[in-house]
Amino acid sequence: xxxxxxxxxxxxxxxxxxxxxxxxxxxxxxxxxxxxxxxxxxxxxxxxxxxxxxxxxxxxxxxxxxxxxxxxxxxxxxxxxxxxxxxxxxxxxxxxxxxxxxxxxxxxxxxxxxxxxxxxxxxxxxxxxxxxxxxxxxxxxxxxxxxxxxxxxxxxxxxxxxxxxxxxxxxxxxxxxxxxxxxxxxxxxxxxxxxxxxxxxxxxxxxxxxxxxxxxxxxxxxxxxxxxxxxxxxxxxxxxxxxxxxxxxxxxxxxxxxxxxxxxxxxxxxxxxxxxxxxxxxxxxxxxxxxxxxxxxxxxxxxxxxxxxxxxxxxxxxxxxxxxxxxxxxxxxxxxxxxxxxxxxxxxxxxxxxxxxxxxxxxxxxxxxxxxxxxxxxxxxxxxxxxxxxxxxxxxxxxxxxxxxxxxxxxxxxxxxxxxxxxxxxxxxxxxxxxxxxxxxxxxxxxxxxxxxxxxxxxxxxxxxxxxxxxxxxxxxxxxxxxxxxxxxxxxxxxxxxxxxxxxxxxxxxxxxxxxxxxx
Numbered sequence: 180x181x182x183x184x185x186x187x188x189x190x191x192x193x194x195x196x197x198x199x200x201x202x203x204x205x206x207x208x209x210x211x212x213x214x215x216x217x218x219x220x221x222x223x224x225x226x227x228x229x230x231x232x233x234x235x236x237x238x239x240x241x242x243x244x245x246x247x248x249x250x251x252x253x254x255x256x257x258x259x260x261x262x263x264x265x266x267x268x269x270x271x272x273x274x275x276x277x278x279x280x281x282x283x284x285x286x287x288x289x290x291x292x293x294x295x296x297x298x299x300x301x302x303x304x305x306x307x308x309x310x311x312x313x314x315x316x317x318x319x320x321x322x323x324x325x326x327x328x329x330x331x332x333x334x335x336x337x338x339x340x341x342x343x344x345x346x347x348x349x350x351x352x353x354x355x356x357x358x359x360x361x362x363x364x365x366x367x368x369x370x371x372x373x374x375x376x377x378x379x380x381x382x383x384x385x386x387x388x389x390x391x392x393x394x395x396x397x398x399x400x401x402x403x404x405x406x407x408x409x410x411x412x413x414x415x416x417x418x419x420x421x422x423x424x425x426x427x428x429x430x431x432x433x434x435x436x437x438x439x440x441x442x443x444x445x446x447x448x449x450x451x452x453x454x455x456x457x458x459x460x461x462x463x464x465x466x467x468x469x470x471x472x473x474x475x476x477x478x479x480x481x482x483x484x485x486x487x488x489x490x491x492x493x494x495x496x497x498x499x500x501x502x503x504x505x506x507x508x509x510x511x512x513x514x515x516x517x518x519x520x521x522x523x524x525x526x527x528x529x530x531x532x533x534x535x536x537x538x539x540x541x542x543x544x545x546x547x548x549x550x551x552x553x554x555x556x557x558x559x560x561x562x563x564x565x566x567x568x569x570x571x572x573x574x575x576x577x578x579x580x581x582x583x584x585x586x587x588x589x590x591x592x593x594x595x596x597x598x599x600x601x602x603x604x605x606x607x608x609x610x611x612x613x614x615x616x617x618x619x620x621x622x623x624x625x626x627x628x629x630x631x632x633x634x635x636x637x638x639x640x641x642x643x644x645x646x647x648x649x650x651x652x653x654x655x656x657x658x659x660x661x662x663x664x665x666x667x668x669x670x671x672x673x674x675x676x677x678x679x680x681x682x683x684x685x686x687x688x689x690x691x692x693x694x695x696x697x698x699x
Contacts, residue, residue, distance in 0.1 A: 190512040190561050193520060198242050201297050205380060208291055209387035218245050218383045221390060221398040222258035224265065229254060230400060238304040238377075238527040239509060241567030247379050247400035255409035258399055259370065262341040263415040265395035266368035270337040274366075278325050281364050284389030285325075288318050288356075291388065295352065298381035303348055304527040304570065306510045307520040309473050316353035316652060321360045323653045324675070328364050331672050335679040337366030338417030338441065341395075342678055343410045345403065345431070346422040348374035348529060349476050354650075356385050358420055358669075359396065362678045367417065368395035372410055375403065376529050403427065407434070417441060418678055422478070425662055432665045436693055441667070443677055443690075447590045448617035448663030450639065451483040452647075453607055454490055457623045459645065460497040466647060467501035471574060474507075474525035474594045479619045479649045482591050485610040488600045495552070498576075502553050502596070505574050508560035521561065527570035528593055534572045537593040541575050544586050550578040552598070588613055604633065612638045616661015619648040640664065656699055664691045673699060 205213045211226050212219055219226040230248030237244045250258070269277075288295065292314050299310040324331075342362045346355040351374070359369040371386075373379045379400065386398040399406070411419050411434045418441035421431050428446040435442040452470075457463075470481045486494050510526045513519075528534045545551055555573025562568060574594040580587040586597050601607045611620060620639035624630050627644070634642045638660040641648040650657050651670055658668030667677035667690040676688060689699040 189514050190509070190563055191514075191516070192509075192563060193511050193513045193518070194516050196297060196300075196511045196520070198237065198244055198301050201294065201301060202245070202380075204294050205298070205384055208294065209384055212383050212387040213380075217248060218379060220248055220250060220258075220400060221383075221386055221396060223261035224390070224395070226387075235379075237301045238530050238570035239301060239511070240563060241569070242301075244301060245380050247373055247375065250399050250401040250406065252405050252408060255399060255401060255406045256413065258397055259341075259343075259409045259413045259415050262368050262370050262395070262397045265397075266337070266341040266417070269363070269368050269395045270366045272366075274329065274332065277364055277366065278328065280392045280394050281321065281360055281389070282325055283392040284360065284394055285318050285321055287388035287391070288314070288385060291384065292318070295381055295384060298384065299351065299378070300510045300526075302379065302381060303351070303377040303529060304510065305473060306523040306526050308522050310510075313350055313352045317357040317360075320353065320357050320652050321364070324361050324364055328675065331675040332365055332679060335676070335681055337679060340415045340417030341368035341370050341397070342418045342420055343416045344369060344371040344420045345410060346371070346374060346420075347478075348377040349473070349478075351378035351381050352385065354422060355382065358674070360389065360394070361674055362420075363394050363396070365675050365679050367678055368397070370397040370399070370410065370416075372403070372406060373398065373400045407431070411435065412438060418443070421445065423447075428665065435666070441677070442665065443667050443669055444665040445478065445618075445659065446663050446665070447478055447592075448639075448659060448661070449483055449588065449590050449614035450479060450481050450617045450619045451485050451611040451613070452481045452620070453611050453622040453624075453637075454484065454486040454494055455604070455607055455622065455624045455633070456487065456626060456629060457490060458493075458625055459623070460493055462645070463623060464497045464501045467498055468504055468524065470647065471502070471505045471524050471594055474528055474572070476529065476592055479647075480590070480592075481619075481621065481647060482596055483613070484596060484598045485607055486598055486600055487607070488602050491600055499553060502555075502574050502576060505555070505594075506560070507555075507557075507571065507573060509562050509566065512561050512563050525594055528572055529570070531569035533593065534570045537572055537591055537595060540585055540591070541577065541595060544577055544580050544584040547581040547584060549580045549584065549586075549597075552576040552578050590614075608633065608636050614661075614663070616659055616663040618657075618659045618663050619643070621645065621647055640668075658690065660691070666690050666692065668699060
């Protein structure tokens with residue numbers, strides 16, 4: 180049964196931001212892709228009223244929203260074959276024309292920037308500031324590639340077949356749409372499966388806007404298990420680009436390895452922040468609060484702090500005020516109609532099931548000996564009167580999660596921090612490498628020499644000295660160590676190299692492959 184929270188009567192949904200209003204704007208902006216009661220799938224260059232739409236609700240307050248029109252495996256195979264036909268035509272389009280078409284698509288996305296961001300709020304619970312940033316990073320990032328693509332593709336050619344994209348729900352624009360448009364810019368047709376948990380309407384609108392400009396996009400919905408044969412194993416596919424968890428990623432990795440198929444598989448890891456011989460506490464406090472952006476529902480979040488025991492009291496004195504300052508609530512709730520939308524750190528988790536799972540993990544960890552240092556309250560947030568709050572989890576901090584707990588060794592993908600205390604450098608490194616590879620890490624220490632000595636022993640693709648690292652934009656490279664990444668690294672020129680072919684048949688791309696690991 181959904182939980183509710185009694186709040187003062189003053190907060191209201193900002194007029195004009197209602198889901199129904201956003202849906203009507205979608206119908207007006209892209210009538211070819213939306214119907215009154217559903218979205219369509221895009222394949223063979225046409226919006227198709229096929230698939231079986233499933234019911235869906237927003238994590239924000241339980242309002243019913245559009246659900247994915249799930250295709251069956253046979254239709255997905257048809258879509259892949261049609262994408263290969265598009266690919267063969269598109270790869271012959273001159274680069275100047277590809278740049279012009281992609282740029283026109285970016286102009287259309289810019290025109291509808293606020294609607295795309297509003298859809299992200301409703302569909303995946305992203306606070307308004309972060310939703311706008313997601314859209315802006317996609318647009319600005321691809322514009323950078325438009326300016327740089329000539330040198331990046333010199334001496335290279337598109338892949339033999341289209342790129343298949345299977346991505347998580349948390350960054351539909353800045354990760355998925357960004358990747359699709361760069362792949363197309365490099366001469367490939369692109370296929371994307373809408374994430375099962377959210378982002379459907381946002382991605383549908385984005386796909387409609389760029390498809391109008393002649394960019395060869397296929398967008399389909401369906402069960403990952405049912406569509407994987409077509410989207411991963413089909414011989415027509417030139418490359419598989421995956422963003423998601425380790426379990427699903429491992430299955431995709433096995434499939435592409437068996438087939439010798441080009442692949443980019445970004446998986447999760449436990450990103451850690453180490454504190455060793457450190458005294459710069461005033462600079463650390465604001466960074467701690469920022470780590471809670473979007474409820475830590477991102478692959479480069481920092482859910483684990485590894486702290487030198489002798490520094491724990493000082494760390495806690497600066498950590499606790501920072502976490503207590505984290506703001507949460509309904510992303511569209513305001514006190515009066517004229518108010519700007521709130522600048523929140525976090526809204527809901529992706530759904531109520533995830534919120535319950537995480538809450539249960541916290542309770543179990545405490546039962547087994549973890550020490551709760553901070554437990555936030557929903558009453559501190561701003562919500563609409565009587566609204567469903569079952570997808571919301573306030574920040575929690577646990578000291579010493581037990582080894583049997585998932586919170587000890589895996590990324591929680593929610594606003595739960597765990598702290599581990601260490602006494603030696605060896606313990607520090609062991610704790611920071613708890614998950615067999617990570618995407619990012621940070622080590623805060625005063626002595627640059629200590630950082631230079633310890634950082635190479637941390638198994639993360641990027642390690643910051645006292646500052647958080649992220650996926651990055653434009654020329655910044657991105658990848659992972661160990662089980663956090665399989666296949667080609669991306670970012671900057673590497674993204675284009677990953678989805679194009681060089682003149683040498685035995686080209687070795689920088690990446691983490693079964694038979695080699697090559698850093699850029």
